[in-house]
Amino acid sequence: MMRDGVDASTELPRDRLARAARELAGLRAAPGREALPIGIVVPVYNDWEAFRHLVQAIEAVCEAQNLTAEVIVVDDGSWQSGDETLRTIGDTAPRIHLRCATLVTNLGHQRAIAVGLTVAHAHAASYRAVIVMDGDGEDRPEHIPYLLETSAAHPDAIVCVRRAAASRARASPSATACSRPSSCSAPARRSISGITA
Numbered sequence: 001m002m003r004d005g006v007d008a009s010t011e012l013p014r015d016r017l018a019r020a021a022r023e024l025a026g027l028r029a030a031p032g033r034e035a036l037p038i039g040i041v042v043p044v045y046n047d048w049e050a051f052r053h054l055v056q057a058i059e060a061v062c063e064a065q066n067l068t069a070e071v072i073v074v075d076d077g078s079w080q081s082g083d084e085t086l087r088t089i090g091d092t093a094p095r096i097h098l099r100c101a102t103l104v105t106n107l108g109h110q111r112a113i114a115v116g117l118t119v120a121h122a123h124a125a126s127y128r129a130v131i132v133m134d135g136d137g138e139d140r141p142e143h144i145p146y147l148l149e150t151s152a153a154h155p156d157a158i159v160c161v162r163r164a165a166a167s168r169a170r171a172s173p174s175a176t177a178c179s180r181p182s183s184c185s186a187p188a189r190r191s192i193s194g195i196t197a
Helices: 013-026 048-065 083-092 109-122 141-153 186-190
Strands: 038-044 069-076 096-103 129-132 158-162 174-178
Touching (some): 038 109, 048 083, 069 109, 083 096, 129 141, 141 158
Parallel strands (some): 038 069, 038 129, 069 096
């Protein structure tokens, strides 16, 4: 199958993700994007309580910043049910819409993120930006406005953010704007709260 002049059957997975990131980044410059929701990819493996707290914090940020978000929760083969948590969030977080992707088996954190980004890519025209956050609360929802501002300041780049040490986790993150995904430094790619839009 050909897509954008590339044979998708021979395209490497990292090249597919890089192409998807470029396509998502191209949406940022379109007028009226500010009114669209933010897509937030969150992989979860069994820790539904931490995920609930994360979404409550995202809801608070969205309320304070007059934003809406679609959280793409990727259940990475959890053996604990998250149904009750997802129902509670759906009933109590009016600025948050949930889109669930359930994996039959645990594929691991990075592959779950890749699945979430694939889902986000399929709905890219519906999002102002796409942010990747860990479900355990390591990434701070209060940094979302900073990520959006940095992204707007660098419309042709993917913004990679290095996590601070746990003792500095609430401080402002340090961002690197990259012209393409492969130009982010290796440590930044390993410990990333990324935004592509």
